[in-house]
Amino acid sequence: MNQSDYKFKRKPAIERLVLFALSLVFWIMLIWPVTSVDGRLLTGDIAVGIVVAAFVALIMHNIIRVRFVRLVNPVSWFWAFVYLFVLSYYVIKGGVDVSYRVLHPRMPIRPGIVRIRSILETDTGRAVLANCITLTPGTLTIDVTDDGVFYIHWLNVLSLEEEEVAKQVLRRFEWYIKRIFE
Amino acid sequence: MNETIGLILFVIGVLFDLFGCVGLVRLPDVYNRIQASTKCVVLGTTFLLLGTMVWVGTASAIIKGLLCIAFVLITSSTAAHALSRAAHRSGVPLAEGSVIDQYADDLQGEPGYEENES
Amino acid sequence: MLTMEFLFPVLTVGLLVCCAMCLYRIANGPLGSDRMVAIDILGTVVVGFVAIITAVSGKVYLLDVALVWALVSFAGTLALAKYLVGKRLNE
Structure with missing residues (x-):
């Protein structure tokens, strides 16, 4: 099911409440030491936070649609936790790889732009996958079309076969993202 | 102990920043430079932010550092995507020695896309 | 501690060299898009700079500056990208 024509059930009150709660949590993280030195709650700060979060929930409701069913699913939280470690491994590997190519005297790069079709179907999944591809070794998402084709600038093109390219660049994230967001 | 770990993280961070900026100066075209920016820097x-979190070590520093890390990761990759797409759309060619450009092949038919003259 | 007093100037000089390389690319990038990439990287380097200043001075509220700097730099880069497209395409 494509998310762009996904019709949300009309439960604006609950959606607004979720958005309000998220904004308030964000505010409290920003002003974190909630108790002051003598142990008294900073009621003024929290009151301002409630006002601002209510404002955001009222104004931004049409722009940010929270699919709150997704937020209470423990399976997707578990895979998100696993994915965090996988992603940080690839981010560090990407940094080391690009540093090696930059510092090598002859710069062993073989750049090119390749076309890959993804199996992900929702917009959220595609956006997350594009960001993850950008952060990992030698690949940079340039464009994503509406039917799921990724154009990727690759610093060291190893192969031009479509299946081979997809295996090298895409498949290692798709498996996790499909479990987290779809 | 915290200070030693923090110092090691600082040194690693500054080294990666330096490598990224060396890549910015050395690499041949816009897309490769964007790669160096979004990975190394x-x-x-x-x-550096992790080092600050370990060094300071209070709850508020750790929470703000984690928020900062999340923002930097999300915004820089999105900015790299926007910049590279804009550069390709405005007709910046790939460097000498590039292997393939399937994006330009697919964009030829679209209205509004001008082939670059170089 | 000796290492701390010795190392922080070295780290600062390293980040200043980063800024200098970005400024070199801004000054004589062959194309406009090269300059925009350098501006984007400069914003990220400054976030790291603020992190080091936070550690040296021990004032945690400076991390708010880093957060806001990352967001503002992101907005600026998006505006520059829009401008770059608008030069050739009427979108």
Whole structure:
């Protein structure tokens, strides 16, 4: 099911409440030491936070649609936790790889732009996958079309076969993202 | 102990920042430079923020550092995507020695896309 | 501690060299898009700089500056990208 024509059930009150709660949590993280030195709650700060979060929930409701069913699913939280470690491994590997190519005297790069079709179907999944591809070794998402084709600038093109390219660049994230967001 | 770990993280972070900026100066075209920016510099800044979290060690520093890391990761990759797409759309060619450009092949038919003259 | 007093100037000089390389690319990038990439990287380097200043001075509220700097730099880069497209395409 494509998310762009996904019709949300009309439960604006609950959606607004979720958005309000998220904004308030964000505010409290920003002003974190909630108790002051003598142990008294900073009621003024929290009151301002409630006002601002209510404002955001009222104004931004049409722009940010929270699919709150997704937020209470423990399976997707578990895979998100696993994915965090996988992603940080690839981010560090990407940094080391690009540093090696930059510092090598002859710069062993073989750049090119390749076309890959993804199996992900929702917009959220595609956006997350594009960001993850950008952060990992030698690949940079340039464009994503509406039917799921990724154009990727690759610093060291190893192969031009479509299946081979997809295996090298895409498949290692798709498996996790499909479990987290779809 | 915390200070030693923090110092090690600082040194790693500054080294990655330096490598990224060397790549910015050395690499041949816009897309390769964007690659160097989004990998090395983001990784270096992440290490610097981690070092600050370990060094200071209070709850508020850790929470703000984690927020900062999340923002830097998300915004820099999105900015790299926007910049590279804009550069390709405005007709910046790939460097000498590039292997393939399937994006330009697919964009030829679209209205509004001008082939670059070079 | 000796290492701390010795190392922080070295780290600062390293980040200043980063800024200098970005400024070199801004000054004589062959194309406009090269300059924009350099501006983007400069913003990220400054976030790291603020992190080091936070550690040296021990004032945690400076991390708010880093957060806001990352967001503002992101907005600026998006505006520059829009401008770059608008030069050739009427979108």
